[in-house]
Amino acid sequence: MNETLRLARRTPLLQSLTDEEIVSYLGDGSFITAAYAKNGVIHFDGEVCRRLEIILSGKVVVERIDESGNLMTIGEFIADDMLGGNLIFSRNPYYPMTVTAREPSVILGIGRERVFELFYHNHEFLRNYLTLISEHSMMLSERIRHYVNKSIRECVMSYLNYERKRQNTNRIALGISKKALAERIGVQRTSLSRELAKMRDEGLIRFDNKTIELLYD
Amino acid sequence: MNETLRLARRTPLLQSLTDEEIVSYLGDGSFITAAYAKNGVIHFDGEVCRRLEIILSGKVVVERIDESGNLMTIGEFIADDMLGGNLIFSRNPYYPMTVTAREPSVILGIGRERVFELFYHNHEFLRNYLTLISEHSMMLSERIRHYVNKSIRECVMSYLNYERKRQNTNRIALGISKKALAERIGVQRTSLSRELAKMRDEGLIRFDNKTIELLYD
DNA sequence: AATAAGGTGTTACGCAGGTAACACATTAGG
DNA sequence: CCTAATGTGTTACCTGCGTAACACCTTATT
Numbered sequence: 001m002n003e004t005l006r007l008a009r010r011t012p013l014l015q016s017l018t019d020e021e022i023v024s025y026l027g028d029g030s031f032i033t034a035a036y037a038k039n040g041v042i043h044f045d046g047e048v049c050r051r052l053e054i055i056l057s058g059k060v061v062v063e064r065i066d067e068s069g070n071l072m073t074i075g076e077f078i079a080d081d082m083l084g085g086n087l088i089f090s091r092n093p094y095y096p097m098t099v100t101a102r103e104p105s106v107i108l109g110i111g112r113e114r115v116f117e118l119f120y121h122n123h124e125f126l127r128n129y130l131t132l133i134s135e136h137s138m139m140l141s142e143r144i145r146h147y148v149n150k151s152i153r154e155c156v157m158s159y160l161n162y163e164r165k166r167q168n169t170n171r172i173a174l175g176i177s178k179k180a181l182a183e184r185i186g187v188q189r190t191s192l193s194r195e196l197a198k199m200r201d202e203g204l205i206r207f208d209n210k211t212i213e214l215l216y217d
Numbered sequence: 218m219n220e221t222l223r224l225a226r227r228t229p230l231l232q233s234l235t236d237e238e239i240v241s242y243l244g245d246g247s248f249i250t251a252a253y254a255k256n257g258v259i260h261f262d263g264e265v266c267r268r269l270e271i272i273l274s275g276k277v278v279v280e281r282i283d284e285s286g287n288l289m290t291i292g293e294f295i296a297d298d299m300l301g302g303n304l305i306f307s308r309n310p311y312y313p314m315t316v317t318a319r320e321p322s323v324i325l326g327i328g329r330e331r332v333f334e335l336f337y338h339n340h341e342f343l344r345n346y347l348t349l350i351s352e353h354s355m356m357l358s359e360r361i362r363h364y365v366n367k368s369i370r371e372c373v374m375s376y377l378n379y380e381r382k383r384q385n386t387n388r389i390a391l392g393i394s395k396k397a398l399a400e401r402i403g404v405q406r407t408s409l410s411r412e413l414a415k416m417r418d419e420g421l422i423r424f425d426n427k428t429i430e431l432l433y434d
Numbered sequence: 435a436a437t438a439a440g441g442t443g444t445t446a447c448g449c450a451g452g453t454a455a456c457a458c459a460t461t462a463g464g
Numbered sequence: 465c466c467t468a469a470t471g472t473g474t475t476a477c478c479t480g481c482g483t484a485a486c487a488c489c490t491t492a493t494t
Contacts, residue, residue, distance in 0.1 A: 064361070064362055066366075066367075070366065072361075072365065072366065074358075074361060086350070086351050086354035086355065087351065087354075087355070088351070089344070089347035089348050089350075089351045090348065090351035090352055090354075090355055091348060091351075091352065092355065096355065096358045096359065096362055097358065097362070116340075116344070119336075119343060120340060123333075123337060126336060126343075127306070127333070130306035131306050131307065131308060133303070133306075133350065133354070134303050134304065134305070134306045134307035134308075135307055135308065136354070137303035137304075137307075137350070137353070137354050137357065138303065138304070138307055138309065138313065140354065140357040140358065140361065141291075141313045141314070141357065142313065143361060144281070144289075144291060144357065144360060144361065144365075145281055145313055145314070147365075148289065148361075148364070148365055148403060149283075149287070149289060149403050149404075150283075151480070151481090152480080152481075153480095177440095177441060177442090178441075178442070178443095179440085179441060179442080186365060186366050187481075187482085188481075188482055188483080189441085189442080190442095190443085190444080190445095190481090190482080190483080190484090191480085191481050191482065193442070193443055193444075194443090194444080194445085194481080195480095195481090196443095197443075197444080209441085209442075209489085209490080368450070368451085369450080369451070370450095394470090394471060394472090395471075395472065395473095396470085396471060396472080404451075404452085405451075405452055405453080406471085406472080407451090407452080407453080407454090407472095407473085407474080407475095408450085408451050408452065410472070410473055410474075411451080411473090411474080411475090412450095412451090413473090414473075414474080426459080426460075426471085426472075
């Protein structure tokens with residue numbers, strides 16, 4: 001319980017609650033925690049969303065798997081982030097994608113009506129919540145914007161330019177495997193590999209397993 | 218003013234407000250209306266979002282235009298729908314797409330802080346708002362789900378099956394032009410045309426300018 | 435240290451779909 | 465009602481990328 005409280009305290013969304021409130025909600029079942037093993041499914045595609053969830057620790061991915069088994073990663077969320085924020089108040093609150101624990105994770109769930117209660121009494125909680133779902137929505141738009149109907153080259157450039165800015169270096173450290181990068185862009189791994197090789201041959205980049213170095217401006 | 222009030226009254230989001238409130242907000246500048254001509258740009262890509270907007274009348278499209286001039290329609294909104302709901306509370310409130318009036322439209326704008334006031338004092342307004350943005354978010358997910366990395370055939374089937382269910386008939390009335398359908402799916406018009414021809418030759422469908430008839434189950 | 439499990443690069447093959455260039459049909463606006 | 469603008473169908477051409485099948489790494493697991 002103490003550990004849960006400590007983790008909960010840290011999340012921006014729950015910062016506006018007092019220790020007493022959190023402990024009380026944990027006690028009366030308003031807040032429920034659940035632990036998931038690595039690669040455990042947190043929510044299946046089509047499942048009903050009953051709670052707003054906050055990731056207390058670990059790493060969670062939202063992905064779509066089509067009939068032919070192709071995988072596309074829609075989003076990755078780490079500790080302090082929120083799940084189901086856009087779903088819980090919808091008229092059709094069914095998860096449109098599969099949610100999986102990429103690493104062992106602990107999730108805190110809050111029932112719909114308790115969330116409303118918090119909105120009503122705690123304006124800061126509401127503001128934080130609104131900011132979070134806005135960001136999520138923007139992320140989805142960005143996904144469409146950057147990756148829909150673009151060539152692999154364009155997706156890769158888009159990713160590299162973003163990372164260059166974020167990491168502020170031409171020698172980009174790949175936090176993820178190339179396989180994961182391919183899934184995020186939504187292309188075959190081999191196709192990504194081929195495109196990277198082309199870019200290398202054209203003198204645009206150099207790369208190894210861990211880094212990509214940008215040779216252009 | 219009377220006309221504006223009448224239109225505003227009708228929208229689900231403003232239903233929880235009294236006539237007096239609406240008139241007062243229109244009077245003191247909290248609510249601002251603006252009219253746009255057909256094909257007028259309501260918001261440019263990159264513009265700051267300062268207001269939550271409600272479409273009082275007309276039809277509005279959100280579209281992305283890439284460097285090479287290709288157009289993809291992300292969403293279409295008609296009277297009573299909301300614009301900017303996911304943007305206004307984001308930390309980076311810049312329109313990620315272009316918003317255009319497809320038909321002459323009247324828009325009602327509410328400043329950010331006034332929206333918060335309404336949330337605080339009017340719980341029904343908050344609930345309606347949350348439902349609306351949830352639906353918008355779901356729409357974006359659906360877009361990704363249905364149209365990303367799918368063949369034209371799959372996109373078309375997805376669209377046809379949806380419309381068959383919605384219109385409850387095998388003779389689907391195309392509410393939009395084939396050009397618009399191509400833009401919604403995000404493919405070249407000629408490619409859509411080619412695919413439809415193939416489907417016709419395979420005996421799956423029959424079609425003319427206004428309708429598509431489904432010959433399969 | 436040994437073995438399994440997963441990530442990586444490469445390449446030949448084929449096809450879905452973008453491009454461009456038509457002619458023709460339909461709609462909107464004066 | 466006429467003309468301009470916009471939508472529609474078609475087809476030849478070409479390319480980007482998915483598929484499949486390898487061999488070779490690198491990282492977990494015992």
